[in-house]
Amino acid sequence: MAGRNGRTVRDLRRANRTAVLQRLYFDGPLSRFELGPATGLSSGSVSNVVADLVADGLVEEAGSVDSDGGRPRTLLRVAPVSGHMIGVDVGETRVRVELFDLTLTELARAELPLEQQRYEVEVIVDHIRSGIDEVLATAGLAPERLLGVGIGVPGIVERTPDRGAVVHGQTIGWNAIPLESLLRTDSPLPGTVPYFIDNGAKTLGQAEMWFGAGRGARNALVVLFGSGVGACLVTPEAEHGRAVEWGHLTVRVRGRRCRCGALGCLEAYAGAESLLARWREEGGRVPEDTDEETALTTMLAAAYPADDTAADPVALAVLEETAEYLGAGLSDLINLFQPERILMGGWAGLQLGARFLPAVRKHALSYALRHPAEKVTIELGRLGPDAVTVGAAILPLADFFARGGRRPEPDPQAPPPAWHTALQDRAPR
Numbered sequence: 001m002a003g004r005n006g007r008t009v010r011d012l013r014r015a016n017r018t019a020v021l022q023r024l025y026f027d028g029p030l031s032r033f034e035l036g037p038a039t040g041l042s043s044g045s046v047s048n049v050v051a052d053l054v055a056d057g058l059v060e061e062a063g064s065v066d067s068d069g070g071r072p073r074t075l076l077r078v079a080p081v082s083g084h085m086i087g088v089d090v091g092e093t094r095v096r097v098e099l100f101d102l103t104l105t106e107l108a109r110a111e112l113p114l115e116q117q118r119y120e121v122e123v124i125v126d127h128i129r130s131g132i133d134e135v136l137a138t139a140g141l142a143p144e145r146l147l148g149v150g151i152g153v154p155g156i157v158e159r160t161p162d163r164g165a166v167v168h169g170q171t172i173g174w175n176a177i178p179l180e181s182l183l184r185t186d187s188p189l190p191g192t193v194p195y196f197i198d199n200g201a202k203t204l205g206q207a208e209m210w211f212g213a214g215r216g217a218r219n220a221l222v223v224l225f226g227s228g229v230g231a232c233l234v235t236p237e238a239e240h241g242r243a244v245e246w247g248h249l250t251v252r253v254r255g256r257r258c259r260c261g262a263l264g265c266l267e268a269y270a271g272a273e274s275l276l277a278r279w280r281e282e283g284g285r286v287p288e289d290t291d292e293e294t295a296l297t298t299m300l301a302a303a304y305p306a307d308d309t310a311a312d313p314v315a316l317a318v319l320e321e322t323a324e325y326l327g328a329g330l331s332d333l334i335n336l337f338q339p340e341r342i343l344m345g346g347w348a349g350l351q352l353g354a355r356f357l358p359a360v361r362k363h364a365l366s367y368a369l370r371h372p373a374e375k376v377t378i379e380l381g382r383l384g385p386d387a388v389t390v391g392a393a394i395l396p397l398a399d400f401f402a403r404g405g406r407r408p409e410p411d412p413q414a415p416p417p418a419w420h421t422a423l424q425d426r427a428p429r
């Protein structure tokens with residue numbers, strides 16, 4: 001039955017379950033007494049919701065604490081084994097697949113290598129399927145117990161009613177690839193397990209905002225610096241983040257040709273692929289027959305030698321120029337979105353790390369307008385190389401919470417009659 005605001009009794013119950021689950025997840029263990037103020041629910045509502053969640057196996061006791069003059073209060077927490085998610089990172093050199101429990105503790109992982117700069121759709125689909133099989137077998141987990149599989153990919157992800165998630169990855173040669181449909185064909189998973197496919201920068205941003213350096217920020221930008229560059233914008237209006245094709249902002253008219261085919265994109269100067277290409281063009285000794293991560297490590301060692309060896313002036317100059325391009329690109333984000341926090345992650349961002357960040361920060365603040373620049377902090381992400389897979393696993397977890405801790409129900413073949421829906425809304429839960 002719908003109320004004046006259009007919300008049914010079922011909607012209210014789901015919202016109450018979501019509120020309790022999220023508070024226990026992020027701030028638990030908590031007692032029933034503490035859950036009231038934390039969620040804004042009455043003590044009676046908290047008791048009913050907790051009893052419901054305990055009966056569903058989603059919440060369990062976690063010890064007790066003394067109360068003021070009364071009986072000890074029982075602490076509650078989300079039960080780690082009550083749900084499992086898989087996160088997938090389709091990266092530049094490998095497909096990484098990780099299995100997590102509900103508290104995002106890693107239970108198993110698989111890493112399947114890719115040939116450098118080769119994004120054959122069939123290979124990646126096969127790697128994802130094989131990785132899912134491997135981590136489930138390692139953990140001895142039945143596929144039916146999964147809440148879902150989250151996948152971070154390069155490019156723009158479009159959701160369509162007939163083919164599911166479709167990926168437009170211009171820089172990797174993917175033109176409207178129906179990735180979800182391809183994964184569903186001969187899938188190792190039952191049809192009841194959903195796929196959640198999104199841009200890799202967004203999944204990185206999701207992870208940093210939930211568990212990393214972005215916690216507590218209302219307006220933030222999380223930058224992915226890998227072979228290319230991308231960003232995720234988080235605002236109160238887009239609390240789960242929105243991927244921004246920042247790497248294809250034009251920073252130099254008639255400049256270098258980017259992987260996307262355009263001239264002068266930021267990615268053509270600031271991505272790891274272009275950084276190494278510029279070093280090679282200037283006479284640098286870029287290692288042959290190796291992946292970008294190893295080559296970038298060699299470049300950093302040449303520019304910043306650990307011993308008394310003279311620095312490679314070409315490598316150092318290319319890195320310094322890259323820091324300025326990145327800083328200038330960040331200044332555009334500062335002027336456009338006025339974030340309170342910018343976080344830099346991705347494998348290349350982590351490799352360049354603290355040595356590179358001061359120069360990037362200096363250039364960003366010097367190019368940006370003074371007022372928004374004074375209010376922003378620029379720092380490294382905290383979650384390391386697994387941030388994209390963690391963020392991908394958060395996609396099904398966030399959906400699970402939004403459903404009040406209930407798994408999605410299969411779509412009915414025909415809509416139920418109105419009387420059936422009314423009875424369901426009134427039924428106790």
